Amino acid sequence: MRRVTSLKALILASALLAAAPASAEIRIIQSPGGQVGPFLDLFEKVRESGERVVIDGPCLSACTLVLSIVPGERICVTKRAVLGFHAAxxxxxxxxxxxxxxxxxxxxxxxxxxxxDWISRRGGLTSRLLLLKGRDLAAIYPRCR
Structure with missing residues (x-):
């Protein structure tokens, strides 16, 4: 299991994915986001690897692109999970x-x-950070077992 805690760790994890077995998982415990490119590259590799993504803390901004790239059935959330969205x-x-x-x-x-739909009901993507967590998040993604 690898933990993504910063952009440097994200890039390092990206390099390690090629050798990861399909039963492994990526655990996001704290990601403030950052430049989109490295996140897209990493999540494409995760999608191709078959790994599961456990969101176990804040996944903000560009980190939320995981939802667009990795199939939803391979994503789960813990009680600590928080997704943060804002306009590009x-x-x-x-x-x-x-x-x-x-x-x-x-x-x-x-x-x-x-x-x-959740984002749209809250006014769409703006400069304000929208936080999806708790019951709202658990209604969309399953809790990790």
Whole structure:
């Protein structure tokens, strides 16, 4: 079992996936998100490997792309799981964030229907962080055994 706790660990885990047996699991215990590319690469490898994903803590921002890439039947959540969603954004050369509306539409469309519906009922993807946890999350993804 590997734990994803930071972007460095995420990249390291990505490199290790090729040798992982199909019965292994990825356990996300704390991910603040980050640049989309490394998350897409990792979750594509997880999908191909057949591994299960256990969300066991905060999975925020780009980390939530796991929901779009790994089949839902291979994702489970613990009581500590929290998913955090916001609109897509980029950073300019001066370190200022700016909205990426087209990317936000694409990301929202890629989420599974129940997640998309939950986000839409709360006003959609905006600069405000939406936290999916507890009963709402357990209604969408099964608890890990």
């Amino acid at each position: 954004r980029s950073v300019d050369r001066r370190g200022r964030f700016y909205a990426e509306p087209e990317a936000s539409v694409a990301v929202l469309a890629a989420y599974p229907g129940p997640v998309r």
